[in-house]
Amino acid sequence: MVNANEWLNEKIPKNQRAQATNLTIYKQCQNGHTTYQNGCHYCNNKNNFSNPPQYQFFSTLLEGELDLNDFVNLQYLYIYGSGPGQDQQQKLTNLKIDKxxxxxxxxxNNPPISKIAIGETKQLIADRNRLKSQVEKLTSAIRNIKGFNPGDLKLVAKKIEEENLEHQVSVTKNKFDEDDKLWLDLLLETQQEVLQNDNTFARKQLEKIKKRLSTVLTTEEIQEFLGKVVEINELGIQLKNLKIQKNQW
Known part of the structure; x- marks a missing residue:
């Protein structure tokens, strides 16, 4: 594992970056190995393809910040891990592509990037890719159903809604200071408390939190967050009821 910016400085000189249109980074070698194999030609030579304007790098595991703002003509950026496990993912924490x-x-794919510095156009690209991934998950669930099981579809739908909420929270928090971030978390937690216990105290607290957040969010934005919590909660209840019905059959 290497520091991403140090790796970049070694692999692509700054005076060549403006020429680049394609940049692809793979964790595995070209033969598909996720760990070094001594007898593998690709593991030993890495078979990197560096020919401006296209760059491909194999057997590369990066960590930390990756600043690509010198790549002003970059059109295609792909950064791949090699599986769902933490040890198979890239370790980038900050990706700068706002220029x-x-x-x-x-x-x-798979890198647990906590912050991506992007403009509105790149945000649309990221959202489109996220939506594509969710559609693929739903399609896969439908194809793999052996006999119609509504629980499978509802489970996938619940996971997608949770991903959407998590993404929306993350995007919103990027605009907030630390205090506002805590208030947003409290909004979601209190809404969940209202849905589960429906007590007067929780409802009063929710109204206070909504009033506090109204200084940084519109009424519609606040309601959208609350609505997503309701949808996820309802899907959870439906899944629970389906499980009970299944056990009674």
Whole structure:
């Protein structure tokens, strides 16, 4: 594992970055190995393809910040891990591409990036890729159903709604200071408390929190957050009821 910016400085000189249109980074070697294999030609040579304007790097595991703002003509950016496990993912924590104004395709498979510095166009690309991934999950669930089981579809739907809420919270928090972030978390927690216990105290607290957040969010934005919590909660109840019905059969 190497520091991402140090790796970048070694692999692509700054005076060549403006030429780049494609950048692909793979954790595994070209033969598909996720860990070094001594007898593998690709593991030993890495078979990196560095020919501006296209760059491909194999057997590369990065950590920390990756600043690509010198790649002003970059159109395609792909950063791949090699599986769902933490040890199989890239370790990037910050991806800077807010000056890559020509970017039209962005895919980051598996890296737990906590902050992506992007403009509105790149945000649309990221949202589109996230939606594509969710559609693929739903399609896969439908194809794999052996006999119709509504519980399978509801489980996938619940996971998608949870991902959407998590994404929306993350995007919103990027605009907030630490205090506002805590208030947003409290909003979601209190809404969940209202749905589960429906007590007067929780409802009063929810109104106070909504009033506090109204200084940084519109009424519609607050309601959208609350609505997503309701949807996830309802799907959870439906799944629980389906499980009870299944056990009674």
């Amino acid at each position: 890559c104004n020509k970017l039209i395709s962005l895919q980051c």
